[in-house]
Amino acid sequence: MNVLAAPAKPAGGPGAAEKAGGKTLQRRRGRTGYLLILPGFIFMLLFFVLPVFSLLATSLYTKPPGADIGQFAPALEFGNYAVVLGSYWPELLRSFAFALVATAAALLIGYPMAYLVAVRLRGRKLLQGILLVLIIAPFFTSFILRTQAWKQILADEGPVVPVLRALSLLPADGRLTATAFAVVCGLTYNFLPFMTLPIYANLERLDTRLIEAGSDLYASGFTTFRTVTLPLSMPGVIAGTLLTFIPASGDYVNAALLGNNRDTTMIGQVIDSRFFRVVDYPGAAALSFILMLAILVLVTAYVRRFGTKELI
Amino acid sequence: MRKTIGRWLVPVFGGLAFIFLLVPIGYVFAFSFNDAGRTNLSWRGFTLENWLNPCGAPAVCEALGNSLQIGAAATVMATILGTAIAIGLVRYRFRFNATANMLIFLPLATPEVVLGASLLAQFLNIGAELGMGTIIIAHTMFCISFVVVTVKARVASLDPKLEEAAADLYASPLQAFWRVTFPLLLPGIVAAALLAFAMSFDDFIITNFNSGNVDTFPKFIYVAATRGIPAQANVIGSAMFLIALAIVIGGQVLSHRRSKLLAAR
Amino acid sequence: GTSGTGKAAQDGATAAAAEDLSAQEKEVNWANWTLYLDYDEKTGSYPSLEAFTKATGITANYSEDIDGNDTYFGKVQAQLAAGQDIGQDIITLTDWMAARLIRLGYTQELDHANIPNAANLLQNLQDVDFDPGRAHSLTWQSGFAGIAWNKEAVPGGLRRVSDLWKPELKGRVEVLDEMRDTMGLLMLEDGVDIAGSWGAAEFDKSLEVLTRQIADGQIRQVKGNSYKEDLISGDALAVICWSGDITQLNFEEGGKWEFAIPESGCTLWSDNLMVPVGSPHKANAEALMNYYYDPVNAATVAAYVNYISPVQGAREAMEKIDPSLVDNPLIFPSDEDLQRAHVFRTLSADEETDFSGRFQQAIGN
Amino acid sequence: MVQDQLTTPPGEAAATGSTGGADLSLVSVTKRFTDFTAVDGLDLTIPAGSFFALLGPSGCGKTTTLRMVAGLEQPTSGKITIGGRDITGTSAHERPVNTVFQNYALFPHMSVLDNVAFGLKRRRVRGAEEQAKAALELVELGHLAARRPGQLSGGQQQRVALARAVVNRPAVLLLDEPLGALDMKLRRQMQVELKKIQTEVGLTFVHVTHDQEEAMTMADTVAVMNGGKVEQMGAPRDLYELPRTAFVANFLGKSNLIAGTVAEDRGDAVVVDAGGHRLAVRKDRAAVHQGPVLVGIRPEKLTMLWPADAPAPEANLLHGRVLDTSFTGVSTEYLVQVPGVGTLGVFCQNHGQQPARPGDDVVLAWDTGHAFGLGGDQDSTAGAAGEDGP
Amino acid sequence: MVQDQLTTPPGEAAATGSTGGADLSLVSVTKRFTDFTAVDGLDLTIPAGSFFALLGPSGCGKTTTLRMVAGLEQPTSGKITIGGRDITGTSAHERPVNTVFQNYALFPHMSVLDNVAFGLKRRRVRGAEEQAKAALELVELGHLAARRPGQLSGGQQQRVALARAVVNRPAVLLLDEPLGALDMKLRRQMQVELKKIQTEVGLTFVHVTHDQEEAMTMADTVAVMNGGKVEQMGAPRDLYELPRTAFVANFLGKSNLIAGTVAEDRGDAVVVDAGGHRLAVRKDRAAVHQGPVLVGIRPEKLTMLWPADAPAPEANLLHGRVLDTSFTGVSTEYLVQVPGVGTLGVFCQNHGQQPARPGDDVVLAWDTGHAFGLGGDQDSTAGAAGEDGP
Ligand SMILES: Nc1ncnc2c1ncn2[C@@H]1O[C@H](COP(=O)(O)OP(=O)(O)OP(=O)(O)O)[C@@H](O)[C@H]1O
Ligand SMILES: Nc1ncnc2c1ncn2[C@@H]1O[C@H](COP(=O)(O)OP(=O)(O)OP(=O)(O)O)[C@@H](O)[C@H]1O
Ligand SMILES: NCCCCNCCCN
Ligand SMILES: [Mg+2]
Ligand SMILES: [Mg+2]
DSSP: OOTTOOOOOOOOOSTHHHHHHTGGGOOBOSHHHHHHHHHHHHHHIIIIIHHHHHHHHHTTOBOOTTOOTTOOBOOOOTHHHHHHHHHHHHHHHHHHHHHHHHHHHHHHHHHHHHHIIIIITTTOHHHHHHHHHHHHGGGGGOHHHHHHHHHHHTSTTSSSHHHHHHTTSSOTTOOSTTSHHHHHHHHHHHHHHHHHHHHHHHHHTOOHHHHHHHHHTTOOHHHHIIIIIHHHTHHHHHHHHHHHHHHHHHOOHHHHHHOOSSSOOOHHHHHHHHHHTSOOHHHHHHHHHHHHHHHHHHHHHHHHHHOOOSOO | OHHHHHHHHHHHHHHHHHHHHHHHHHHHHHHTTBOOOSOOSSOOOBOSHHHHOTTSSHHHHHHHHHHHHHHHHHHHHHHHHHHHHHHHHHHBOOTTHHHHHHHHHHHHTSOHHHHHHHHHHHHHHTTOOOSHHHHHHHHHHHHHHHHHHHHHHHHHTSOHHHHHHHHHTTOOHHHHIIIIIHHHHHHHHHHHHHHHHHHHHHOOHHHHHHOTTOOOHHHHHHHHTTTOOOHHHHHHHHHHHHHHHHHHHHHHHHHHHHHHHHHHO | OTHHHHHHHHHHHHSOOOOOOTTTOOEEEEEEESSOSOOBTTTTBOHHHHHHHHHHOOEEEEEEEESOHHHHHHHHHHHHHTTOOOSOSEEEEEHHHHHHHHHHTOBOOOOGGGOGGGGGBOHHHHSBTTBGGGSSEEEEEEEEEEEEEETTTOTTOOOSGGGGGOGGGTTOEEEESOHHHHHHHHHHHTTOOTTSOOOHHHHHHHHHHHHHHHHTTOEEEEESTTHHHHHHHTSOSEEEEEHHHHHHHHHHHTSOEEEEOOTTOEEEEEEEEEOBTTOSOHHHHHHHHHHHTSHHHHHHHHHHHOOBOOBTTHHHHHHHHOGGGTTOTTTSOOHHHHHHEEOOOOOOHHHHHHHHHHHHHHTTO | OOOGGGGSOHHHHHHHTOOOOOOEEEEEEEEEETTEEEEEEEEEEEOTTOEEEEEOOTTSSHHHHHHHHHTSSOOSEEEEEETTEEOTTSOGGGSSEEEEOTTOOOOTTSOHHHHHHHHHHHTTOTTHHHHHHHHHHHTTOGGGTTSOGGGSOHHHHHHHHHHHHHTTOOSEEEEESTTTTSOHHHHHHHHHHHHHHHHHHOOEEEEEESOHHHHHHHOSEEEEEETTEEEEEEOHHHHHHSOSSHHHHHHSSOOEEEEEEEEEEOSSEEEEEETTEEEEEEGGGBSOSSSEEEEEEOGGGOEEEOGGGOOSSOSSEEEEEEEEEEEOSSEEEEEEEETTTEEEEEEEEOSSOOOOOTTOEEEEEOOGGGOEEEETTSOTTTTOTTTTOO | OOOGGGGSOHHHHHHHTOOOOOOEEEEEEEEEETTEEEEEEEEEEEOTTOEEEEEOOTTSSHHHHHHHHHTSSOOSEEEEEETTEEOTTSOGGGSSEEEEOTTOOOOTTSOHHHHHHHHHHHTTOTTHHHHHHHHHHHTTOGGGTTSOGGGSOHHHHHHHHHHHHHTTOOSEEEEESTTTTSOHHHHHHHHHHHHHHHHHHOOEEEEEESOHHHHHHHOSEEEEEETTEEEEEEOHHHHHHSOSSHHHHHHSSOOEEEEEEEEEEOSSEEEEEETTEEEEEEGGGBSOSSSEEEEEEOGGGOEEEOGGGOOSSOSSEEEEEEEEEEEOSSEEEEEEEETTTEEEEEEEEOSSOOOOOTTOEEEEEOOGGGOEEEETTSOTTTTOTTTTOO
């Protein structure tokens, strides 16, 4: 399974690779190309680009004096941005902080999983297949059911907290749910497949002979990992971190189910409540836009820094 | 000594990661056998009742049915549109190549709340009735990018010489596509479709914005979580997991067997 | 943009209601709060509803979709504004929210000819300012918001709202995301007459208490009706909650909790049945309302949910159903209790936006 | 669309091996890529039924030429005809041409049999399976018909690719370095089979290769390409014995090219002065008869003698000293330093003679009839090993 | 961990080219995979500073042997020592051994310079960059230090791989078919450079190749492996001139092996009767002196004469008829059918003689000193072309 495979460049074998790479990979011009991409792009235009523009328009609306709940007038009220940013920058920062920690945790957990399946179990097709399915199959249990299960497992009266308390790993009145810790755990857990799959897809094509070359050149196991395996799997790592970080920073379900109302509120929750509870469409739209721009800026900087144009 | 640690570190750590991944699913599975009341929070005794009567909480099955329909429709649409884009982008040159790639990447870089909210704004603007249709459109939209990314990798690794060989062997462009290109892309397309279905089936946030009064399985559970998730939801969650597992493992075993048989001949 | 919603809302008032298909489609869909209708755990069904179906031939689909007024409004607002069918023929929302819906034209006008029993509506509920003549709404139940606690964990019980801030309850307290109830109780504790003419200053003072308790981690979460789940799981030991819920919980989960009206008083509210604008089953909805305005049926519900019935004659009917409940102060509150119960004053649209915005921000939304 | 002859049942043709190919001709064909002319006004006529080899350094335009014939690339200008019919504008699947690709390009998702039957089925030939089976038997792979290409060895894959092309009885069969990836042993074996099939089936083969020995042993006609043009074309032995340019002399085998100036005209020969040595070249073997000239002589045509055994000083006799020797089994290669001329290579078949050692003084002699003369204005290393190297 | 000598500054060593290698020896090394014995009780001693070539058909265990020396595979039993020190149990990164992998295995994410400096940096050698630069100069790639491997040609990559290994001054340098993927021209060129580097640097080279000519021109010692065992080992010329088994005779170049029975003992030679022909073999060149025997004679050692020119009937003279000829440039190969004996191959260097044609009757003669005798119980085609084919 080649899920989320970010195409890796061939490692540059001699002759053969050059030949394959030369004129044969030339791209054609022509009508067929347009016919192929047009339907999809029209769809994306209608249901992604246009909506984003209407969101942009909405974010500049004003509430005319005396208007009732949910009634706004088209305008160019850039002040909306200042207002929501002024009130909600902490949630924005927190979202990024949580997403960052969750991404790091998912990387720490997902990389060994991917490595185990892709490299250590190479050649053992059946076992590889089963483990790969186990990585995606949680999607079918429903994200919320699993999060709810975590909530129960980590509840104050659940199986884990009393044990931790007894072991003094948690203070007597300590708890796991309704904490930032729980929210980050939930994010880590729920986006783990998005981290693992691209790394797997990359490591699967890792030429293990390069690892051997590393050890042949006096690099110990860990050094080989650090200097050879990891750098080579960077495209996968970058794809994985992006696919984890982006949805995690916009998520609100984990914070809603596993968080409290104090130090776990994420920007997604705010956007949701601005839309649905406060019925402040311009504010919600402005916040959405700020979130999108912030992510784009972060992602661009990140991709520039670690270089990979595979995804974009 | 250090070598042994190194040898075992990855399997042990990776194994723990898998356990982490599976614990809540185990919990869901276990509580599908709970003799639950209106809430399914505490263990009240073992029963098979929920499994024998999975539609005992009728809304669950209805929501599941919706989710399956939506998943199927969105998967088909996203897979067709996305595969076409992937082939087009890899094999053809366009003047606006960079823009096209950006257009595929942007939805991936947009948080779900934003996608959901903007699409909702759009639907309201054009007065579309929220329901199955709008959910399917929304799901198709966010699945396309994943399909493109997945299939693109496959197309890129496909040797264009094979298509040339087909043309050389009297296959018209259409025949070359169906007989050579498509079957070779199929594993990538299947993987993409599987992923698309999984993501559609599991989506809550975007769905919540655009679903109107149609319940999907995740949405049902999110709402039910406020009043008590019926044990039947656990049954369905577990069953879906097991079915997905069985299908893919079954496929794996079959192809494994077949390749063994072929090799043996 | 989303102005469409606003525009549609304005048009909505004049927009023709959906065509009534009640005659062909013998069904009615009803969205309600959890713990708000008699429930038989053994069969998993709602007995009074089944009786309704038997009596009228109309199938009732009951869903406990409403966790809070704001969340539910958010969920359906867009469709209501567009005049679309939200899949519900009756929705059950609190006075102030009912006021908003009616004002925005999101509801259909009731045909009282179809609801002869509406005459049984208690006198003091008949002419409310948000719906003169009850053209769009009928009260479902009324109740108090007070405090409740887990009897094992808090053996001494709680008497005042400020008892919730005891150190031993740290992190185990939950309050409602319903601004009027949570803020109402806090303001009452601060000595404000919530029905009277208070202003932003008073609101802010109590909001600060809330903010501090959330910030200190005293309050675990701010929730809608789903606080019920946390009481059961044990995550919450003390809550601001709605009166009847606790009785039902005790009935279903074994007597662990106790409800009280705080010393400084409690809020009094009513929830109202309304037919949303896109509903194609208005006549069926009216039949259902009529059914529950029959005093006997009203008493049957009240006997289970333990909320204040708005139906004249329910008390008499209760005598026959369960005489022990005739004196239940939650169902038939004493004058003394009613004295301590206050209705949160009506807010102007601007106040509404302002206060609710700040409340949401305080509770971390 | 497809030529008539393609629809004659190939089964019979295979049995009789007599369909034969068709004349392929390219008339001033040019292919320009954006900024590069890969093929430059190429004229080429390949008679029906012949085995034609196209040789040339990497990048000289061999593949491009083949791709234009196959219809996978359109010429920028010029005309391509097969059996007299202009096919320039037609697309690949309409041409009576098949290709055996360098990497075989077998369809990995089909069985070997389906691969071979592919072309027949596209043309809706009846009995495709049977013909495909027969073609597999021809390449002795009948027993592997059910396998996937991935389960075959390189040599087997090559034969499948061949069968897949041959089964269609194309007018012209193009082979683009199909043996390039094989090790030498397998390669020699494949050469034999390829030649056998060509003889049996009698198609027109156009074979691109980097391997001169391969070209020379297999082909009826060899063309040496350089920079998008044909430098020389003819029977292998003619090209080898009498190259017309330094490039061909160096590219096809090794040559010692000695620069000099024509000093004397002897009527049927010229005598060249090279660093004081006098070398005779027959006029019919010399491209120029005056001025600067390159005298060429193949290493195997040189006889190495001990000075004592050398004949009296005369033309075609060079005294030198052995610099290096290397034993390759069949023969030994000597590098001999000749003052005033440079280093010459000499091959001596290992017949048991006493080998010379580095430092030994030797005399090199050759028959005048073996030398050849080239225009002296050329780079004497053109086409030599390393010229197109890294 | 790493041997002392590895820490002597390689910069100096490179300048003087005098560090030298270390004796590598394998003592009854066996490697069994689950169900297959890839290397079977191998004994091998490779003297320090020598260029050792390991030859053998595909799958005979060459790579496995090298991998065990490098520490990438653990032997099932047996011992490996370098310079007398047992390294059997140590892991790859602790061994004073470097490998030039067949596919080069260059790190694609590092510059050429970083690739070359990798090993030095791992051992925290000071001045790693400078040494790496020097090594790159050695392979004449100094100007490409900043490139990525993907931007190099195959030949350049090969040289980087070589520099990356050589720069570490390993006791032993393993080369696993590093030239396998190159075309012949480039290959010959690389061979020269490889040999030059080995001579300059003086390490112990163990070179695995499929190409006998390569092995013979480059190595001091050649070992021919077959089925996990060494069949014969020695100087290239010795192995070629006097193979001890049919396998070696066929695998190293071509051989005509004629089956017969010893008919007569002449003291210093035996006379073999083969299909009625009498063939003499010197006793010191015969593995057996009685009973069934294979008489071997290399194609280039055969002289082909017109019957008229043949000497009087005597031993070592066979009459036959030419079946086929093929011109390869330098020489022509004839297949001659000899009644009672079979088909023999003959190479004739193209000296300008009148070539025989198929159908001509010819006489083959050879010097008794060139024939060799092998035990007659062997398969005379063992190791011949095609034996390990598809
Ligand atoms: N699509 C293209 N665009 C630009 N230049 C091209 C293209 N295809 C081929 N070329 C150039 O045309 C020249 C001829 O290429 P061609 O493939 O025909 O060479 P070749 O003789 O087959 O070489 P080789 O022996 O290496 O296969 C080369 O210099 C190549 O770089
Ligand atoms: N991991 C393994 N498991 C089982 N068998 C193996 C393994 N590695 C190698 N073999 C077998 O061991 C034998 C020797 O393999 P090896 O790679 O050493 O051959 P080689 O001489 O290098 O061949 P080549 O010239 O083709 O590279 C082969 O038959 C191979 O199939
Ligand atoms: N369980 C039924 C609770 C009903 C609560 N209604 C909301 C009142 C808000 N003031
Ligand atoms: Mg080519
Ligand atoms: Mg090998």
